[in-house]
Amino acid sequence: MNMQNNEQRRLLHEIGVISFVVTEMNLYLDTHPTDKDAMEYLNHYVRMKNKAMREYAMKYSPLRISDADGCPQSEWKWATEPWPWEGGC
Numbered sequence: 001m002n003m004q005n006n007e008q009r010r011l012l013h014e015i016g017v018i019s020f021v022v023t024e025m026n027l028y029l030d031t032h033p034t035d036k037d038a039m040e041y042l043n044h045y046v047r048m049k050n051k052a053m054r055e056y057a058m059k060y061s062p063l064r065i066s067d068a069d070g071c072p073q074s075e076w077k078w079a080t081e082p083w084p085w086e087g088g089c
Contacts, residue, residue: 011056015063018049 025042032038057067061081 008056008060011052011059015049015052015056018045018052021045022049 022045029038053063053067056063062068
């Protein structure tokens with residue numbers, strides 16, 4: 001159980017880091033809309049975030065409703081499981 005808990009925390013941390021990069025790049029592109037390198041960088045991290053979010057949803061539970069379609073769970077646990085900030089990891 002502890003090994004799964006560590007993996008869940010690691011993946012959630014990774015999602016947080018990638019989300020920070022995506023947000024910062026979004027803000028940068030608001031002021032530099034023609035920066036093609038920044039756009040490629042943003043697209044790379046958006047793909048990474050989507051992949052990590054799908055992985056998290058498959059292993060644990062979806063963090064956003066748009067990732068719920070690929071979850072193997074047979075019952076709806078969205079509102080009954082503890083959220084990450086409630087100690088769910």
